[in-house]
Every structure is written in structure tokens, then in C-alpha cells.
Amino acid sequence: MFLTLSLLAIATVLTVAALIYKLRFKYLIDVTRDIPSAPTLPIIGHAHYFVNKPPRVQIQKLNELLEIYGNTMKVWLGTELNVIMGDVQDVEAVLGSMTFIEKAGEYKRLEPWLKEGLLVSGGRKWHKRRKAITPAFHFKILDQFIEVFERESRALVANLERECRLQSNSGFNLYDWINLCTLDTICETAMGVSVHAQTNTDSEYVQAVKTISTVIHKRMFDILYRFDLTYRFTKLARAEKRALSVLHGFTERIIMQRRAELLRAQENTLNAAADKNSTNGYNATDNDADVGAKRKQAFLDILLHAEIDGKPLSNLDIREEVDTLMFEGHDTTSSAITFFFYNIATYPECQRKCYAEIVDIFGKDTSKPVTYEALNGLTYVELCIKETLRLFPSVPLLGRKVTQECEINGKVLPAGTNIGISPLYLGRQESIFPDANIFKPERFDISNDAKKMNPYAYIPFSAGPRNCIGQRFAMLEVKSIVTNVLRHFEVEFVSDGTEGPTLIAELILRTKDPLMFRLKPRI
Ligand code: HEM
Incomplete structure (x- = not known):
């Protein structure tokens, strides 16, 4: 009886979390529907492929997924949306434009040393x-x-x-x-x-x-x-x-x-x-x-x-x-x-x-x-x-x-x-x-x-x-x-x-x- 109740409680918590997640991210999911991706797991998305995996495995996985799902694809790390681009036209549209000069969040790891130096800074400062x-x-x-x-x-x-x-x-x-x-x-x-x-x-x-x-x-x-x-x-x-x-x-x-x-x-x-x-x-x-x-x-x-x-x-x-x-x-x-x-x-x-x-x-x-x-x-x-x-x-x-x-x-x-x-x-x-x-x-x-x-x-x-x-x-x-x-x-x-x-x-x-x-x- 106790076990059934516990399982029910866990299932309810997971369902509610999944619902909130769906509602909150419905817009993101909808507008990016046409960008291919590997099947996602609830809540964590594709995080199981990458998080806490050695960099050697991460790069292998990324390349494998790009081969299967096309040259530009989505990777969900929990609620964080990443689009990986291997298509040269898409790469040109991003790197060739002044619209995309802000660096991704990961560059923040460099800030304790480099503060807002050229590599990390963005906008007018850069x-x-x-x-x-x-x-x-x-x-x-x-x-x-x-x-x-x-x-x-x-x-x-x-x-x-x-x-x-x-x-x-x-x-x-x-x-x-x-x-x-x-x-x-x-x-x-x-x-x-x-x-x-x-x-x-x-x-x-x-x-x-x-x-x-x-x-x-x-x-x-x-x-x-x-x-x-x-x-x-x-x-x-x-x-x-x-x-x-x-x-x-x-x-x-x-x-x-x-x-x-x-x-x-x-x-x-x-x-x-x-x-x-x-x-x-x-x-x-x-x-x-x-x-x-x-x-x-x-x-x-x-x-x-x-x-x-x-x-x-x-x-x-x-x-x-x-x-x-x-x-x-x-x-x-x-x-x-x-x-x-x-x-x-x-x-x-x-x-x-x-x-x-x-x-x-x-x-x-x-x-x-x-x-x-x-x-x-x-x-x-x-x-x-x-x-x-x-x-x-x-x-x-x-x-x-x-x-x-x-x-x-x-x-x-x-x-x-x-x-x-x-x-x-x-x-x-x-x-x-x-x-x-x-x-x-x-x-x-x-x-x-x-x-x-x-x-x-x-x-x-x-x-x-x-x-x-x-x-x-x-x-x-x-x-x-x-x-x-x-x-x-x-x-x-x-x-x-x-x-x-x-x-x-x-x-x-x-x-x-x-x-x-x-x-x-x-x-
Ligand atoms: C074989 C050697 C090098 C390679 C392959 C290389 C590659 C790169 C790449 C790919 C970027 C863009 C990084 C990004 O967007 O995240 C970059 C930026 C940069 N590199 Fe190099 N780099 C090399 C050597 C150097 C050297 C020797 C210097 C300085 C003396 C330098 C200074 C910089 C700076 C300051 C930036 C930031 C530029 C900006 O955002 O305006 N790099 N480098």
C-alpha cells in the first residue's frame, strides 16, 4: 500500500513537472519544430548524451547526431535550446552577420580571468x-x-x-x-x-x-x-x-x-x-x-x-x-x-x-x-x-x-x-x-x-x-x-x-x- 502511494506520488510530481515544462516551453518547441533533432527525454531533453560525459564522448556523439539528423539540428539541454550548425549556408548566415556577435553562455567560464576582453565581450563594447x-x-x-x-x-x-x-x-x-x-x-x-x-x-x-x-x-x-x-x-x-x-x-x-x-x-x-x-x-x-x-x-x-x-x-x-x-x-x-x-x-x-x-x-x-x-x-x-x-x-x-x-x-x-x-x-x-x-x-x-x-x-x-x-x-x-x-x-x-x-x-x-x-x- 505504502509502495503504491509512493509510486503514485512520484508519478504525479513527474506529470506535473512535465506539464509545466510543456507549457513553458511550448512556444520554443512549436517555433523550432522544423529543425530536426534526436528524440528527446522528458525534462532533460538530450542532456543524457552530453552532461558529465568526457569531452571525447561528447564530440563523437555530436558528430554522430549531425550525421543522422542533418547538418543543422537541435540539442535540448534541459530547458536550454542549442542549435548546432553544420550546414555551410547556415554557418555563413551566422558568422557573416553583425546580428550574431554575442557569445554563447559557456564563454562566461572565461570571465574570471579575461573579464570583458575582446574574446568574451559583446555589443558596442566589443x-x-x-x-x-x-x-x-x-x-x-x-x-x-x-x-x-x-x-x-x-x-x-x-x-x-x-x-x-x-x-x-x-x-x-x-x-x-x-x-x-x-x-x-x-x-x-x-x-x-x-x-x-x-x-x-x-x-x-x-x-x-x-x-x-x-x-x-x-x-x-x-x-x-x-x-x-x-x-x-x-x-x-x-x-x-x-x-x-x-x-x-x-x-x-x-x-x-x-x-x-x-x-x-x-x-x-x-x-x-x-x-x-x-x-x-x-x-x-x-x-x-x-x-x-x-x-x-x-x-x-x-x-x-x-x-x-x-x-x-x-x-x-x-x-x-x-x-x-x-x-x-x-x-x-x-x-x-x-x-x-x-x-x-x-x-x-x-x-x-x-x-x-x-x-x-x-x-x-x-x-x-x-x-x-x-x-x-x-x-x-x-x-x-x-x-x-x-x-x-x-x-x-x-x-x-x-x-x-x-x-x-x-x-x-x-x-x-x-x-x-x-x-x-x-x-x-x-x-x-x-x-x-x-x-x-x-x-x-x-x-x-x-x-x-x-x-x-x-x-x-x-x-x-x-x-x-x-x-x-x-x-x-x-x-x-x-x-x-x-x-x-x-x-x-x-x-x-x-x-x-x-x-x-x-x-x-x-x-x-x-x-x-x-x-x-x-x-
Ligand atoms: C593557430 C592559432 C589560432 C587559432 C586556430 C585561432 C582561432 C580563433 C578562433 C576560432 C576565434 C574565434 C573564437 C570564437 O568565436 O569563439 C579566435 C578569436 C580570437 N583570437 Fe585567435 N586563434 C589563434 C591564434 C591567436 C593568436 C596568436 C592571438 C593573439 C596574438 C589570437 C587572438 C584572438 C582574439 C583576441 C580573438 C577574439 C576576437 C574577437 O572576438 O574579436 N588568436 N581565434
Whole structure:
């Protein structure tokens, strides 16, 4: 009797909940009826496929569902409506438009570190910042960073030479070394200072970057850490607080130092001009001021000079943007470089061609530094980088939020819908890229089919107004690093016998197990 009553009570509660749910979400369900989806479970929708599943399983499931239910489909996570787009026309309508520039809710996970920096912000704030920051990526600025790419990639080669002497048959994890190199590079180009990550892996700043990356991933993918109410009592939350204080403290100190240096340089210039007028002759401060003016500019210096609505950016504004560059500018490139080596090692003919091109341009003298012009001449290496980013896009999933109900190619998207777009899924579409799973750099050769390709089908740097502001920087950095490594070593992939690496589509694409390499010094 008690059991029957209990079952009845549970059934009633579930029915009432289902009814409320139906009524509340009837509108959403009705207007999106024409968008296909897998069958849903009451209340949770499709959450059972994704919530608390490892990212490796989530991406597999998403791709499976897209294959079955069409290139644009709905995914209900409880009451949250997500539309996943794999149809190039739909992708173009979203990425190509200024209507869809707001980021999806998941980007909030980045806010503790990046606050409202360019990657996360939306609306007018994003628009004005983007305009103010764009000059920082002018080729004249990028040109002066080549010297940093050169220096840091040579430090990487030195580390790899040591690793090479110690390596066993099972090889070693190249990613870790590359990641330290790209961290040093972005730190120096963004802030004008070095954290010496490659020589001091224990540095507080380096450790804090690692901690915060772990926190972001765990908060996105592990249900234990998703809810603010319970998260704040966890050990991870305490580690996050400590790491944030290190990261923000470091950036703030550098901003204040640089602001003070600039002020001093300006005062020196003014004093020098005044002295010149009074003495009408040479003065030692001429030289000092010159040195200040000619010093290599970091992104930070450009931000210190930038204005929005006629006002300079505050220290906090600048910190948001410098931190954003630090975050967006190092894991992305290390993922691309590691997959580049994986590809050319598994396709040795491509490695041979890359090396031949490098020797053709730089000769065999490994001490000859890379230059902007020489890097631009590396056309085959560039094809290999592009093909790597098709198969292994560093950012495997992009998200947008619909702010006002709209229609895209006949599909109604209600306000509040999250849109998901997967460069990884698009890059492996057989209909767009024949032999999609094969590494074929020539497909990007403009004398071939590349001309006909819809630019929204190949989107490792996203596309449209919110595309990657750092893509030319990234290309130059990746080319510098792979050039200097390939000048010194032949790269071999140590296969674990499986068909290919198991991909994990976290914020940045990675593999379930580290990719292991052996290096053979070139004689
Ligand atoms: C291979 C390397 C890289 C790849 C594949 C890549 C890819 C991307 C993608 C896909 C986006 C759009 C993200 C989204 O909509 O959620 C993006 C945005 C961005 N990237 Fe990159 N990125 C790379 C390197 C860099 C570097 C080196 C920098 C800085 C030096 C950078 C700075 C940014 C910034 C600031 C944004 C936000 C732009 C905005 O919303 O206006 N990225 N990147």
C-alpha cells in the first residue's frame, strides 16, 4: 500500500513537472519544430548524451547526431535550446552577420580571468575595442615580432636537443615543450617582458596559467564544478583564486611599469625639446628619447596609446585585453604546431617537401635568422599548416547567443538560443573536402580547387566580423617555430598502433593521450 502511494506520488510530481515544462516551453518547441533533432527525454531533453560525459564522448556523439539528423539540428539541454550548425549556408548566415556577435553562455567560464576582453565581450563594447585593437596587428608591428619568434624558437630547439639526447624508443611529449615556447612568445609580444617559461617551468606565472586552464576546462565539462553555489566551496575554487591573483597581479604590475616608462619618455622628449630651443644645440637627452621611441612595441604599448571615444583605455581595460591575448594566443598555436608535426611525421613525403622548401629559402646554415619576407615565401609549409588546421582546428567549437528572435534560411531561432558551430565537423565533411580524413596540403593550393571553396566551410580562425584577430600573427609564429625545428631535426611519430589519435574537443583541441615523437638530428 505504502509502495503504491509512493509510486503514485512520484508519478504525479513527474506529470506535473512535465506539464509545466510543456507549457513553458511550448512556444520554443512549436517555433523550432522544423529543425530536426534526436528524440528527446522528458525534462532533460538530450542532456543524457552530453552532461558529465568526457569531452571525447561528447564530440563523437555530436558528430554522430549531425550525421543522422542533418547538418543543422537541435540539442535540448534541459530547458536550454542549442542549435548546432553544420550546414555551410547556415554557418555563413551566422558568422557573416553583425546580428550574431554575442557569445554563447559557456564563454562566461572565461570571465574570471579575461573579464570583458575582446574574446568574451559583446555589443558596442566589443565593436569599439575591436576597432581600437586592430592596428596592433598591422604587418609593421608583426614584422618586429619576428625577432621574438626567432629567439624563442631557438630556445625551444635547445630544449629539444637536450630531450633528444635523453629520448627513449617510446619518444617524448613534444606538446609540453612547444606550449612553453608559445607562452614565452605571447608574453613577450603582448607585454614586452619574458616569463622565461622555457627555462623556468616552475615560475609562479607559468603554474598559474596551467591552473587557470584546468579550472576553465573542469568548470565547462565536469558537473561537479558547474554550479557556482557549490563550486565556491571546492579546492579548485581556492586554487583558482590564488592563480587569478598571480595572473592579474602580474599583468597589472607590467601595465603600471610601462605607463610610468612612457610618461618618463614623454617628459624626456619635452625636456629635450625645451633644452634644444634654449641651447640650440646637441643634448644627451636627444639620445635617451630616441631610444624610448625606437624600443620594440609590445601589444601593451599600442593599447596604452589607443583611445576609445577620445579617451585612453584604463588599466583594467588594458588588463582585460592583454590577458585575452595571453589566453587566446598560446594554447591555440601550440595545438596547431603539435598537430602539424604529427601530420608531417605520418606523411613523410610532406615532411621532405617542407624541409626542401626551408633549405631552398634559408640554405643549410641553421644560424641564418628567419625574416618576415622569407617566412612569406614558405608556401608549401603554409599549405601544410592550413591542412593541419582543417583536420585539427585548435578551436573545435564556436558558440553564439541569439539575442532577438530571427529566421535563418527558413529556420526560426527564438531569443536565447545558443548556436554551436564546429570547425572540426565542417573540416571533415566529405562533400566539401573529398578524402576528408587524408592529409592533402595541395587542396589549399590556389591553383587547384581552393578558389571555389566557400570561405565559411574552412573556419579554423572563425570568419566574418568576429574572426580571429591574431591569425596573421599565428601563421608567422607557427611558421617560425616549425622552420627552426625542422632545420635541426627530422620528426618521427611514435605510433601506439591505433588508427589515429582520439580527439578531445575541449576549449582547445587536444588528444586523449599525448602524441609522442622521436627526433633525429640532421647532420
Ligand atoms: C593557430 C592559432 C589560432 C587559432 C586556430 C585561432 C582561432 C580563433 C578562433 C576560432 C576565434 C574565434 C573564437 C570564437 O568565436 O569563439 C579566435 C578569436 C580570437 N583570437 Fe585567435 N586563434 C589563434 C591564434 C591567436 C593568436 C596568436 C592571438 C593573439 C596574438 C589570437 C587572438 C584572438 C582574439 C583576441 C580573438 C577574439 C576576437 C574577437 O572576438 O574579436 N588568436 N581565434
